[in-house]
Amino acid sequence: MLEVALRHRYGRDGFALEAAFGVAEAGVTALFGPSGCGKSTILAAVAGLLRPDSGRVVLDGTVLLDTARGIALPPERRRCGVVFQDARLFPHLSVAGNLRYGQKRAPPGATGPGFEEVVALLGLAALLDRRPARLSGGERQRVALGRALLARPRLLLMDEPLAALDAGRRAEVLPFLARLRDAAGLPILYVTHALEEVDALADRLVLLQDGRVLAEGGVEALTARTDLPLAARRDAGTLLSCQVGGTDPGGLTRLDFAGGTLLSTARPEPVGTRLRLRIRARDVAVATEEPHGLSTRNILAAEITAISPGSGPQEVFLQLAIGPSKLLARVTQDSVSRLGLAPGKQVWALLKAVTFDHLGAAR
Incomplete structure (x- = not known):
């Protein structure tokens, strides 16, 4: 279980975030809303890449952040696997080398899927000897997912991992994300503004607007509500x-x-x-x-x-x-x-x- 409560403002008159929500023990919770609503800010604060003005983040009883008590674990101690829009692979390493790098970062004694299991799960066997420059965008994202999973995280954070891909590549990667969701057994916090990704992957939805949580709950229940901005979309x-x-x-x-x-x-x-x-x-x-x-x-x-x-x-x-x-x-x-x-x-x-x-x- 992940508990998040954050407040942050960029500058005196800048964007203000004030959001609180919970994430289940496993499955995908999507942070959904238009660009600039605070999704990536929340993800960065949970990962330890941003120190908010005030807030508290607790993962399975472990306090990752509590500004009132002066607690702020560094990113490497939070055991969050992060996947960004751009895969951020090491260009000088092969696919296997990038995956092994994630594996080396796993804490001693941590449990999780092994190298061969992750390779099979994400369909990477034919790519292991290639360098990132010889991969498609979808293939690079699959490698980034594998590297994050092999680090044996307690929480996966995905910051619009498909946003840089065209429709064809997104369709290629979505089934692998669904398989990862089912196999990982981890809570996954997934940032997106694409409703088709929510439909395909999310178990729960946190709907954001202007730095505030409008609603949170099961995806099917929220999509049936006509009092939320989702109903204003032509694909509602x-x-x-x-x-x-x-x-x-x-x-x-x-x-x-x-x-x-x-x-x-x-x-x-x-x-x-x-x-x-x-x-x-x-x-x-x-x-x-x-x-x-x-x-x-x-x-x-x-x-x-x-x-x-x-x-x-x-x-x-x-x-x-x-x-x-x-x-x-x-x-x-x-x-x-x-x-x-x-x-x-x-x-x-x-x-x-x-x-x-x-x-x-x-x-």
Whole structure:
């Protein structure tokens, strides 16, 4: 368990940070928010790379920082593995040499995955003899992850590790990050402003704005809230945990969730694979009667549980319950009036199979 409470100001009239939150014993906690909201400042203070004006950081009962008591452990004693935007590999060492450097920094007696295990986990076997200059950006980040893990840290800190990569390289590295999350058994504090990374990796979310914590909690719960800045995004929507159930006669993949089944375009994952699906509010339509003769295959009985203001003029969010699962639909105020939509009304939620392009591995 990581406990963080920090206050810091850059200059007399500069940016001010005042944030407090907790991180679970294992899994990924994402610090999410726009550029300049304080994410990297928090990470630097936890790592010991920044001395805040005041604060307290405690990791599994060990006090890393307590300004009131004059405690501030140096970075090398905090046992935090840090991965930055740029991999910061040693250019004169091979991939194996960079990994061995991390291994040499592990404290005596510390437990964790060994060299061969990390190489296999991150798919580095074919790269061991190469120098960093001969690696792609995604490959360099995988080596940086391996080096950090081999140092046997108690906490992994990742400061936008995919920000410098293009979309293709990000897609290449994300599965390795998910495997690392599952295999490491460590708390991971992950800084990002990319929602797709939150969807794919995060167990918990700390939502930041202007140096303050707006909300913290489970990712699925926070994405369903319409009172947070996440709802103002055009890709706003809910996350739905589901499981690959097989293939229907038409070749579509069945995705089972608590409350029903969705059909998606064909997926490569085997039956039983757990996935997390972002259903964007803009992709959900509603009907007051069960529709027929549509190309849309996903037609689900739902109940409107609430109607809240949307992010644009004349827009509203319908909060829909499908069994225990929640969806959001972004519709116009005109639709609400014309269809007589109100909390408690039974409707049908319509989703095209081709819209499910935001899938990430679930825990």
